[in-house]
Amino acid sequence: xxxxxxxxxxxxxxxxxxxxxxxxxxxxxxxxxxxxxxxxxxxxxxxxxxxxxxxxxxxxxxxxxxxxxxxxxxxxxxxxxxxxxxxxxxxxxxxxxxxxxxxxxxxxxxxxxxxxxxxxxxxxxxxxxxxxxxxxxxxxxxxxxxxxxxxxxxxxxxxxxxxxxxxxxxxxxxxxxxxxxxxxxxxxxxxxxxxxxxxxxxxxxxxxxxxxxxxxxxxxxxxxxxxxxxxxxxxxxxxxxxxxxxxxxxxxxxxxxxxxxxxxxxxxxxxxxxxxxxxxxxxxxxxxxxxxxxxxxxxx
Numbered sequence: 001x002x003x004x005x006x007x008x009x010x011x012x013x014x015x016x017x018x019x020x021x022x023x024x025x026x027x028x029x030x031x032x033x034x035x036x037x038x039x040x041x042x043x044x045x046x047x048x049x050x051x052x053x054x055x056x057x058x059x060x061x062x063x064x065x066x067x068x069x070x071x072x073x074x075x076x077x078x079x080x081x082x083x084x085x086x087x088x089x090x091x092x093x094x095x096x097x098x099x100x101x102x103x104x105x106x107x108x109x110x111x112x113x114x115x116x117x118x119x120x121x122x123x124x125x126x127x128x129x130x131x132x133x134x135x136x137x138x139x140x141x142x143x144x145x146x147x148x149x150x151x152x153x154x155x156x157x158x159x160x161x162x163x164x165x166x167x168x169x170x171x172x173x174x175x176x177x178x179x180x181x182x183x184x185x186x187x188x189x190x191x192x193x194x195x196x197x198x199x200x201x202x203x204x205x206x207x208x209x210x211x212x213x214x215x216x217x218x219x220x221x222x223x224x225x226x227x228x229x230x231x232x233x234x235x236x237x238x239x240x241x242x243x244x245x246x247x248x249x250x251x252x253x254x255x256x257x258x259x260x261x262x263x264x265x266x267x268x269x270x271x272x273x274x275x276x277x278x279x280x281x282x283x284x285x286x287x288x289x290x291x292x293x294x295x296x297x298x299x300x
Contacts (some may be wrong), residue, residue, distance in 0.1 A: 005264045012267045012280050013235065013260065014045035014093045017288035019101070019186075020216055021259045022252030023051045023058075029124050029254040034065040037252075044260045047285065048072035049293060050100060050103035052199050054107045055082040055125075057090070059097035074292060076101035078163060079149075080108040085133050086145035088152060089220050095156040099194040100292050102153055103188065104173065110134040112164040115194040119224050126190050142176045159184035161214070164194065167201055169206055178209025179266060184291050185209060189216045193226035199239035206208065206244055212287050213240060217266040218250035234273040242279035246287045 005013070023037050025028040032040065034051055041049050051058045051065075051073060058075030065073040071189055077083060077094035079102065080132050084090050095229055106112065107122060110132030135143050160182050162170040176184055187210050190197035197205075202213055215237055220230050237245050247266055251259035263284070289295055 003261055005266055005268060007276060008271060009264050009267050012277060012284060013264055015281075016046045016263060016267075016284040017048045017050075017249075017292065017294075018046070018248050018259060018263055019050040019246060019291060020188075020214065020248035020250045021049055021051050024084045027055060028106075028122065030095070030146060030195065030252045031254045031256070031258055034061050034067050034073065038065045038071040038194065040067060040258060040260050042071040044264075046260060046263075047072060047289065048173055049259070050074040050076065052076060052103070053077050054080055057083065057094040057097065057099060059094050059099040063098060072207075074098070074100040076103060078103040078106045078160075078202060079133075080105050081130075081133070082108075086114055086135065086143060086149065088145065088148040091149050091152050095158055099156075099158060101161050101186065102108065102149065102157045103161045104135065104165050104169075105133040108133050108186075109164040109166075110167070111166040114193060121192065135165060135183070136217070140172065142172050144197060146173065146176070147180065150177050150182050153177075154181050154183070157183075157293060159186055159211075160215040161186040162188045162266040162282070167195065167197060171205055174205050174210045175208040178210045181209070184187070185211045185247065187213045189214060189219055191215060191228055191233060192219045193224065193228065197236075199236065199258075200235070202240050206240065212246045212291065213237075213244055215249035216246055216248050217262055218253070218256065221253075221256050223253045223256055230269050231273070234270060237270075242275060242282050243287075245283050246291065247280070247283040248288070
């Protein structure tokens, strides 16, 4: 696969890691399957990808794709109702299969269910009367089920990601996970319209113990009902600094470019807006590499 980018973009794609891609098979149309994604990324010299599914764990599929291509493919598990919600048994199995991240509820979070019109083409699989998952008790403390999940994440040196829960829920879970000893905590697309963090919110959640803010290019595309501008994406990253951020695509939708092309567009945009190549490398290679526990082999 050949992509027509300028050399600085191609250089930054080499060794890049995309920690958020949706692939086939899925309940939603996806542009590429796991092996096709791996092949494309490998051809562009990327280091690794992480595949995500809202309904089932992806670690087993990722291992098959790695075996088929020789390229680093990783998976995770999203704690939606299809895996039993806040279910440590499902988490344990996924982590034993090699899952590199555990997402808090995404499509089935109470916040997302209440705002599902923001990504209307996902709403069909949510249902009209579904009771969304809220991870706090009535007194505002964290539900007990999360603590054994934290312990499993620590045991397997995996990561916790905030999914689509509300800012209020995320701040509590980040604080408690960090206190428990979780070392890798990712705030999932905080600038998305259905999450909607301010720069102050992002700074606060970093202070509470978050490791990285994951900013996805998909939030600027027609895949979402209320896309943000690319300028807003840049401003949000600049507001907290590249050292605290991960650039990922959240790609794989049939109406968006293939993921490695979308990553290239994202890189080009961030360079055009004024980030240095070093800052972009931090966000596309170094930080996601630290999250996955791998060292990108840039230039090798």
